[in-house]
Amino acid sequence: MLLLEINFVLLLVFILFTTFYEPLFQFILGLKHMKEDMALCMQERLLLARLEQELIYETRELILEQQNEERTLLTCRFLNSNKTRQFFCRPHKSGSGYTLYQSTQVIGRQKGINPLTPPHVKVTTFLFQPLNEHSLKVTLGLSLVSASRQRNTTRYMKLGNGTISVHR
Numbered sequence: 001m002l003l004l005e006i007n008f009v010l011l012l013v014f015i016l017f018t019t020f021y022e023p024l025f026q027f028i029l030g031l032k033h034m035k036e037d038m039a040l041c042m043q044e045r046l047l048l049a050r051l052e053q054e055l056i057y058e059t060r061e062l063i064l065e066q067q068n069e070e071r072t073l074l075t076c077r078f079l080n081s082n083k084t085r086q087f088f089c090r091p092h093k094s095g096s097g098y099t100l101y102q103s104t105q106v107i108g109r110q111k112g113i114n115p116l117t118p119p120h121v122k123v124t125t126f127l128f129q130p131l132n133e134h135s136l137k138v139t140l141g142l143s144l145v146s147a148s149r150q151r152n153t154t155r156y157m158k159l160g161n162g163t164i165s166v167h168r
Contacts, residue, residue, distance in 0.1 A: 037149060040142050043117065048153070048155060051138065052157060056157060058161070061165065062074065062162055062163070062164045065166075069127075070141075072128040087100065087101070087102050092145070094122060099122065102116055120144060122143055122145055124142065126141075130164045130166055131156070134158055134163060135158045138153075138154065138157055139152070140154075
């Protein structure tokens, strides 16, 4: 009798496992995609917040140089006249996409270069287009190195203290 009960329990466990395996697998896969999307969203917000703060409040003159159809070199001359900062992209170590860097130059000191994107995130688009001498359109595309998840964002910014000039 005990052997029959054990076999019945094992049969019941097998039926439950085969019934709920696929939905459980899809649920776990959905959680993974949510985690990847949240990582991209957080990185996007950090980058845009940094750019907004520096461009809107601290920049006296913004110089845009188009590197290609996906990338723009930004040069910010600050209200404090002895400080200049550049935002630029270099190829990512994965072979596709770019890593975003900032370079800060203070008169009388060495230039400092720091990456703004972590190694697991690559920049696909970093494009700035002037709308007039005080406004610009920002297009930022981010993706994860390990997955095919991608996030594209377009924002419009108005410089509070500066002007925009374009160098070709």
